[in-house]
Amino acid sequence: SLETIKYMVASGMGVTVVPQLSVPKEPQAHVTYIKFAAPVPTRRVVLVWRRTFTRYEAIAALRNCIYACELPGVKRLSD
Known part of the structure; x- marks a missing residue:
């Protein structure tokens, strides 16, 4: 799960890429979110x-x- 991956990153086990929708609005201790520089990767759901x-x-x-x-x-x- 994304939460498990975030905890792994917070404990120093590496870095990961997460969807923008999963980034909390409030800063979190031990985890820093950095936006991609252009061109930003995308995905289609x-x-x-x-x-x-x-x-x-x-x-x-x-x-x-x-x-x-x-x-x-x-x-x-589309709508």
Whole structure:
């Protein structure tokens, strides 16, 4: 988990890369977060389901919940 990795870094076991969404707003003791210089690495996360999935309403509800979240650093590719 990200928390386990953060504790490992805090205990001096190395460095790691974490998503911007996991960086706490308040400074933490023993861990320093450094932003990447340009060009910043990116990743694409998608929501997919089988064409035969019969509970489209469940997918729509999940999508709507994700859209309702404030996600700093996230660029939505479509609506």
